[in-house]
Amino acid sequence: MRVGRRTATVAAVVMALALGACSDDDDGNGGAEPQATLTTGVPTSVTTSASGSATTDSAGCATDDGARLAVAARDFTFDPGCLRVRVDQELVVTNAGRVTHNVTVAGTYDQDLEPGTSFATGNVGGSLQPGTYDLVCQFHEARGMSARLEVVEPRQ
16 A cells, blocks of 8 residues: 555645646746756757857858857867857757866956856847957966857848
C-alpha cells in the first residue's frame, strides 16, 4: 500500500507543476519578454549562430542574419573576439570554460557566469546605441579577456 501512496504523491506533485506551468502571467511584467536572462546547464557545444548563418565579415567580426549572435567565454578568451550585432538582435554569452567569468559592456550589462551558464541580453538596442564597445570579463581583464562588440543598425 505504501507504493500506492508514493505513486499518488508523485503524481500530485507532477500535476501541480504542470498546472503551474500553464498558469496566467503572474510575474508582473504584463507578458513582456525579459530584457536579459540567465540560464544554467552544462553546454555540450556552443554555436555562434541561432540561425546557422553566422559568417565573418571583411573586418574579421562574427555576424549573423538571425535573431541572435552567440559568443563563448572559454578559459580566458571570448570566442569569437569580434562581434557585429544589430540593435534588433540578442547577444548570448555562454561560459564554456572551467572558471567563473563576468560579462560587462559599457556599464549596461554586468553579469557573472558560472561554468555552464548563459546570459542573453534581449535586443541590444534596448541598452546600447550603435557604436563600438568593449565586452570584458572583469575577473580576467588583466589577462586580456575582452572582445570588440560593434552594435549596428539593421540592414535596409
